[in-house]
Amino acid sequence: MLMPTLAYQTDAQQIETTTQAGTVVVSAPVLTWLPADPALDEPQISGSQLTAWAPGDINALRWKIDNLGSKSIDLRYTLRLYWNEGPGMTQLDDESAGSPLWAEDPYIYLYPATMSDADIHADLNSAKPSRFIALGTADVQYTNAAGALRFGYSYRFTGATLDGAGQAAETGDATTPGATSDSGEFKIAFAPGAPAGFMNRKLAVALYVEGKQHRNTTDSDWRLAGIQEIQ
Numbered sequence: 001m002l003m004p005t006l007a008y009q010t011d012a013q014q015i016e017t018t019t020q021a022g023t024v025v026v027s028a029p030v031l032t033w034l035p036a037d038p039a040l041d042e043p044q045i046s047g048s049q050l051t052a053w054a055p056g057d058i059n060a061l062r063w064k065i066d067n068l069g070s071k072s073i074d075l076r077y078t079l080r081l082y083w084n085e086g087p088g089m090t091q092l093d094d095e096s097a098g099s100p101l102w103a104e105d106p107y108i109y110l111y112p113a114t115m116s117d118a119d120i121h122a123d124l125n126s127a128k129p130s131r132f133i134a135l136g137t138a139d140v141q142y143t144n145a146a147g148a149l150r151f152g153y154s155y156r157f158t159g160a161t162l163d164g165a166g167q168a169a170e171t172g173d174a175t176t177p178g179a180t181s182d183s184g185e186f187k188i189a190f191a192p193g194a195p196a197g198f199m200n201r202k203l204a205v206a207l208y209v210e211g212k213q214h215r216n217t218t219d220s221d222w223r224l225a226g227i228q229e230i231q
Contacts, residue, residue: 024211024225025069031207031228034060034185053203056124056192058117063207063228064183067162071213072173075159075182076222078208081108082142082152107194108203109133110155113185120189133186142206150204157184161214173214202231 067073109132111120123131133155142150160182164170171178188203206229212221 023069023071023213024073024223025067026073026075026209026211026225027064027066027068029063029065029207029209029226029228031061031063031205031230033230034062053190055190055194056121058111058120058187058189060113060185060187061205062113062183062185064181065159065209065226066181067165070164070166070169072162072164072170072215073211074161074214076210077157077159077184078210079110079155079157079186080142080152080204080206080208081110081155081188082150082204083202107191108153109189109191110153111187111189113187115187117187120187121192124189124192129191132189142204152204159184159209170215204229204231 063077065075109120109124109129111123111132115131119131123129142152160175160179161173162180162182163172163174163178165180174180188205190203206227208224209226210222211225212223
């Protein structure tokens with residue numbers, strides 16, 4: 001499990017600087033919300049901050065990692081989603097196992113970035129959404145900057161293998177020949193039937209990046225290489 005200390009900044013993106021974990025050297029994740037089409041009725045984005053979430057909203061999320069070291073590396077990602085309000089937010093307001101919300105259906109869904117907003121809306125408005133990315137781990141607990149306990153979802157994704165960069169670089173290992181960077185992109189959708197009490201709450205998204213030298217083959221070689229959280 002990943003158990004580092006996160007430094008939070010309210011309403012703004014927090015990026016760890018270029019990180020070295022052993023001989024794995026990567027850039028900051030550059031996790032960000034993609035600009036929404038101003039013609040659509042979507043939350044407005046100011047920098048990395050979404051100023052509001054309303055039922056039915058869909059927003060795209062993206063990150064990019066560069067290999068800055070000479071060794072070829074493997075990457076994997078853990079993406080965590082949870083509602084982050086002040087200390088007054090109770091467990092009944094969280095999407096935690098055993099709460100009234102959990103007993104119904106999740107209100108936050110993760111979809112492939114290649115899926116159109118129209119298709120996502122059609123799925124969300126069906127009797128039982130089925131085309132979203134299955135929850136990796138549910139009832140995950142987090143402690144926010146105010147010390148309040150939050151519950152949410154955690155997803156694990158396998159990233160690319162990247163060639164080394166710079167002088168004396170290891171090459172020929174990359175998933176895509178010659179690639180020294182990797183990116184991920186997903187859409188996050190807020191269910192149209194979510195209670196009105198969720199409107200304007202902050203959704204925290206935390207990305208944990210792990211890496212290991214590609215030519216080291218044991219799981220013990222994985223190291224935490226970077227963390228970023230945005231709301």
